[in-house]
Amino acid sequence: MSGRIEVTPEVWINETEIELSFVGSSGPGGQKVNRTSSAVQLFFDISSSSLPEEVKNRLRKQFPGRISKDDVLMIESSEHRSQHRNRETAVSRLVKILRKACRKPKRRKRTKPPRRAREKRLAEKKKRSQKKKLRQDPDPGRF
Secondary structure, eight states: OOSEEESSSSOEEEGGGEEEEEEOOOSOOGGGGGTOOOEEEEEEESTTSSSOHHHHHHHHHHOTTTBOTTSEEEEEEOSSSSHHHHHHHHHHHHHHHHHHHHSOOOOOOOOOOOHHHHHHHHHHHHHHHHHHHHHSOSOTTOO
16 A cells, blocks of 8 residues: 545645554355455544544534544454455544544524414413413312
8 A cells, every 4th residue: 555545625634644453354255264364454543643633523423423532533444355455444444534524513503483383382382381281280279
């Protein structure tokens, strides 16, 4: 692996920022399954990466379960039998996650509720109020 990985046209990461480790994969594979390490674990250190600070913060906020205490994002891939295809899958997942973190959240446009909705809400409140009034004791000082 050498070069850069394009996340968006403005954001790139170096392949040297990604650490790959290969482990034995569970599941089908025939006689060869216990001798090969085809599953891939990808580690991406967020704090020491070349990503902009705002993207790093969004990444931490959007994916807290995937990030360890020492600020490392881990992705596992073991769907394929070949190490090469698992590596490609893991890198593509990383790019997908980083693209999501690069998108700025859209600001919510405040809207006014329609007049009919306000009237309906107030009518429902009146109805509930009446129902609760009927449950009360008519003469509280009797006993």
